[in-house]
Every structure is written in C-alpha cells, then in structure tokens.
Amino acid sequence: RALGRRVPWSFAGHQITIAPHAFLDLNAFYSQSDRGIFFGYYPDTQGMVFTCLSHDVVAHETTHALVDGLRPGYLRPSSADQAAFHEAFGDIVALLSVLSLREIVSVGLDRGKSLSRELVDANDVTEEALKNSLLLGLGDQVGEAMYGVRGMSLRRSINIAPSPALKDTDEYQECHRRGELLVAAVLGTFLKVWQGRIVLYGKLERGKVSRVGVVDSALETAEHLLNMCIRALDYCPPTDLVFGDFLSAMLTADYEMHPDDSRYEYRKSLIAGFKSFGFEPATTSKNQPEPGLWGPPDENEKGNKGLIYSRTHFESMQHDKDEVFRFLWENRDPLKVETRAYTNVGSVDPCYRVSSDGFLLHETVATYSQQVRLQASDLDQFGLKKPRGMPGDQDLTIYGGGALIFDEAGRLKYHVRNRIGTQVRQNQRLEYLWKTGAFNTKMSFSAMHLESILRGEPTLEADLEDDGNGD
DSSP states (O other): OOSSSOOOOSSSSSOOEEEEEEEESSOEEEETTTTEEEEEEEEETTEEEEGGGOHHHHHHHHHHHHHHHHOGGGGSOOOHHHHHHHHHHHHHHHHHHHTTOHHHHHHHHHTTOOOOSSEEEGGGGSHHHHHTSGGGOBOHHHHHHHHOOTTOOSBOGGGSOOOTTGGGSSGGGSHHHHHHHHHHHHHHHHHHHHHHHHHHHOOOGGGEEEHHHHHHHHHHHHHHHHHHHHHHGGGSOSSSOOHHHHHHHHHHHHHHHOSOOTTTOHHHHHHHHHHTTTOOOSOOOSSSSSTTOOOOHHHHSTTGGGOOOTTSOHHHHTTOHHHHHHHHHHTTTTTTOOTTSEEEEEEEEEEEEEOTTSOEEEEEEEEEEEEEEEEGGGGGGGTOOOOTTOOTTOEEEEEEEEEEEEOTTSOEEEEEEEOTTOHHHHHHHHHHHHHHTHHHHOOOHHHHHHHHHHTTOOOOOOBOOOOSSOO
C-alpha cells in the first residue's frame, strides 16, 4: 500500500515459505537461498515461547525478505551504515507497525493496570514516561525469555542518549549496534511528534488527558512515519547506502505526498532527530523548498537539462527494462553513466499513490546497477585510491548505480545514484572493507549475525548471504 504496487521477492518464484516451528532455539531468520522465513521456539519458565507468535519478530523477518526484493544490493559489503541498514529497517517497521495497532497502544498506556477507558493520567504520557513504556521496546516476550527479567525487551534503541560522537566509536561499528542509532533517530522523531500532538489536546479534569486522543495521535503518527520509511526505499540509491541517503529519501518521498508539513513538522523533526546522532541529509541543494530534499536532475548536475526523450517510448519505459536501458544509454553523458562499467537495469515499477490533496500520484521507479572488476593497481583509472597496505594485485569489484524516478509524463524527476567515480564514497568503501578484512573473509550478513550471537549480543538472526562474487 505504501509503495503503490506489489513487492517482489529477491528469488525466482512467487511464494515464500514460512516455517512456524522450524527449530528449537530462541531465534528466527530469513534465508534467501531457502526462499523462506524460519521461526524457532524455546522452553521458558512460563511455558514454550514461540517466536512465530510475536508480531515484532514476524514483521522484522518479513521486512528482511521484502527489502531484499526491493534492494538486493544492500546485502553487498560496503560500509558500516549499509551493513546495519537491514537490521535497523526491520526494527523500525516492526516497532511502527505495532504502534499502528489501536488495542496494543491502549493496553500499553496502562502498563498492565486496569484504568479508565476514557481518560489517561497526564503523567503517563510525558515524553520520559512514553520513552520508558512497553510500547517502544522490541521483542518483549523473547527478551524476557533471554534475560529472565519480566518486561525486558530484546532491544530498546529509544533509550540511547543522543550524541553525534557515538557513530564514530568502535562499539557502534558493529552492525546491530549501529543500526540502533538509525532506529533511535526514527523513534525519537515519533516520540517528539506524538508528544506534540498530545499537548494539543490539553489536560482535562484532575490532570487527565483523552485516551482516544492519545491513542489516535499515536496511530496516525506511527502510520505516517512508517509510510515515509517504506516509500523512502524507492528514493534510495541501489548500492552503497549511508544513513544520510535514507534521510534524504524519507524527506523527498514525504514531500512528494505531503508538500505542506507545517502542522506536525515530521520532516523538520526527522532532520533534528538524525542530527542529534551525527547524521546529516545526503543532499545540500540550496534550490529546494526544504532542506535535505533530493534535487531534480537539472539541479544535481550541469547539462541535465539536455536529456533526450525522443528516442525512447514512455509507455514501454513503465515496464520494459530494455527501454529504460536505452534511455540511460542515450543520455549517458548528461546523466554521467560510466561507460566502462557493466550496466544492468534491475527493476522497473509503475507506482500509484494517493497524495494528501486527494490526487493520484503516478510515478515510475527504475533502478540500475553498474560494476567494474579490476585490480587495486588500476583504481587510479577511476580517480580512486588504493588503501594503504593493499597489494596491487588485489582483485576488486567497484559498484555504482542509481534510481530513476519518472513522473506521469515520462520526464525524469529524480536521479538518485552513487557513481563508480564518486571518490569520497568509493574510497571510504574500500578503506572500510580493507580495514574489516571483508575482501579476504568474504564477510556476509549471516556471518556477522553469527559473530554477534557468539559474543552474546541479542539479535534476531537474518540469514542473508553474500552475492557469491567474492566481495
């Protein structure tokens, strides 16, 4: 519903296998190679704990499968941010989807107490009280079984004290911990907007506030942010993602649907939330109506005003990968497509969404990827630097690609990409992979999850393999 189209799986076929009672272990995982999601179970003092009965766990693991279908390049080793994104996005969808359920929010406000149906104590809906409530923790039953403490969630990212310095510490280079920074930024935005809406209702008699108002504002805020996050995937580059890219994608996707953000200021709150953890929007265009939005193609690069449309057919470009490739090739100079790379159009998806003014927003989203295989000694051909200590005969693969957003008339609205020749991003990727040993160990997401488990860190395992090309 958020994307305005069906979502494909990353594997061949139309169905995914679900195994509710797959193994005896307090875990769950998505496996691309097995085309399925597998849920474990575990005996607890209160009885058997079935992860398949946890809304949080089901939503988290299914999100892994859906993101893998939409952006398969995010499984490729690239940076600490990209390694963390799958876990973080799974947590965000799980938490916001729970916060979109009326009954859960209403019960969570009471903290297990039987209180008035009409009113809620104002002291229970302060920002601090809401931060410590049961509503903002992930995997409560799993956490209780793992830690043996009642009310202990598996993860509570919202409790991380914001600091721009955290992202540069060794602790937050590990994918699960770094992902919690992204979750904390989004949940902090949710909490700020929710609290602001509660204040608008005002206090009633004896320091109470309307239960209906509190619950409705939580549902509407969670659903709005959830839609922002999901729609943002279409506006994210298909490779080498960093959190700043995701922030700009969220801002742009929401602006397209809701140009007027003055009432609750979701976008302003998001920018502030990300900034508190040291993450800035990836775009700094000064010609945009709001900060942080992706700029249109003719403002991103000089010369893009001369795009050629006469040699392609828009009707075909809405579904035909070959037609989109032709558009790319005909416009390779203004779009700065690297002609020395192998280029492949991965997906072409027409989308139909209803904007805030009631009109139908029709867009076509196409993604393409590029790759060049070379040795480290040849990096200078693309203006890139070899990491210190890397041998000249080290085999490498450099990736690039972009997302093309066409409007209802077939004109290019946005070209969100990471070029093969982008020196800063590519050099950072090479340094990160060389420093972490990913070139030699062929580190995959499943290996990182296993490493986390062996260290005793809580995780919902996502068995996401590398793409098999040795990178």
